Amino acid sequence: DFISGIYNYCDRWCERCPFTTRCMNFALGREEFPDDASRDVRNAEFWEGISGMLQATIELLYEMAEERGIDLDAVDTTAIMAEEERQREVAQAHPCAAASKAYADSVDNWFAAAGDLFRQKGEALATALRLNLTDVDPGAETNRLSDAVAVIRWHQFQIHVRLMRALQGRHDEENLADVLEGFPKDSDGSAKVALIGIDRSIAAWGKLLRDFPSRETETLEILVHLDRLRRVVEREFPEARAFVRPGFDFLDAWGWARGRGGSGSANGCPSPHSPTADLPKPATRGYNPTCSGG
Numbered sequence: 466d467f468i469s470g471i472y473n474y475c476d477r478w479c480e481r482c483p484f485t486t487r488c489m490n491f492a493l494g495r496e497e498f499p500d501d502a503s504r505d506v507r508n509a510e511f512w513e514g515i516s517g518m519l520q521a522t523i524e525l526l527y528e529m530a531e532e533r534g535i536d537l538d539a540v541d542t543t544a545i546m547a548e549e550e551r552q553r554e555v556a557q558a559h560p561c562a563a564a565s566k567a568y569a570d571s572v573d574n575w576f577a578a579a580g581d582l583f584r585q586k587g588e589a590l591a592t593a594l595r596l597n598l599t600d601v602d603p604g605a606e607t608n609r610l611s612d613a614v615a616v617i618r619w620h621q622f623q624i625h626v627r628l629m630r631a632l633q634g635r636h637d638e639e640n641l642a643d644v645l646e647g648f649p650k651d652s653d654g655s656a657k658v659a660l661i662g663i664d665r666s667i668a669a670w671g672k673l674l675r676d677f678p679s680r681e682t683e684t685l686e687i688l689v690h691l692d693r694l695r696r697v698v699e700r701e702f703p704e705a706r707a708f709v710r711p712g713f714d715f716l717d718a719w720g721w722a723r724g725r726g727g728s729g730s731a732n733g734c735p736s737p738h739s740p741t742a743d744l745p746k747p748a749t750r751g752y753n754p755t756c757s758g759g
């Protein structure tokens with residue numbers, strides 16, 4: 466019972482996804498590569514198989530083209546590639562792309578400079594555990610911190626990648642405006658996935674802001690940068706928040722949105738397994754900074 470196209474607008478974090486049982490992409494991966502060892506072997510077999518198929522297909526194509534008098538060189542690939550390159554450059558120069566790339570770099574810089582902070586934090590939590598301090602739960606605290614770091618690292622580059630897809634896609638959509646009239650736009654879907662990554666990263670940085678006061682200024686700079694990026698993306702893609710992602714933002718027959726908080730405790734949303742996670746929510750197009758699902 467797969468949800469069609471659910472994997473097109475997710476964050477590809479299958480380990481944390483509440484929809485693995487409804488995702489064909491996940492199921493195919495499981496079926497083909499049930500464990501790491503088989504995945505390596507099957508990967509090698511897979512690419513060998515593809516290589517063989519490519520050779521056979523090219524030969525067939527040449528034969529058929531010759532039979533039918535088709536000139537395979539007639540397509541002006543140079544012009545197409547030049548246009549794609551131009552679009553990529555235009556997208557890269559866009560403030561959203563530049564800001565999201567700068568964000569990814571600033572994350573690396575923050576963690577590089579954080580150095581001993583995590584070790585010191587670990588020691589403090591170990592001490593709390595040894596002294597049996599009742600006001601601290603070292604296990605839960607460690608999980609919360611590692612969740613926050615995992616969320617930041619997962620979305621660090623994805624935000625930029627998704628925004629590039631949104632910016633480049635928007636250009637194509639403008640050229641095909643007549644054909645695509647009335648259909649949801651892929652650029653809005655990609656921008657929404659980027660926005661969700663930004664929302665979750667903001668929530669996760671909040672945890673680091675509280676836990677590492679000595680890095681308050683640097684952390685605050687990142688938060689301000691992310692918040693500005695969020696606003697710019699929302700201005701550039703005003704319909705992105707309203708884009709309905711298959712599965713994650715499914716509207717049922719009664720018009721109730723059934724989106725879920727997908728990244729667990731780091732964003733403060735109910736986890737997929739919490740008693741409230743499956744409660745239907747009223748359909749809304751409003752901004753919900755952390756519980757976007759997917």
Ligand code: SF4
Pocket residue numbers: 471472475476477478479480482483484485488489490491
């Ligand atoms: S929908 Fe979920 S299971 Fe499927 S590819 Fe995306 S994150 Fe992975």
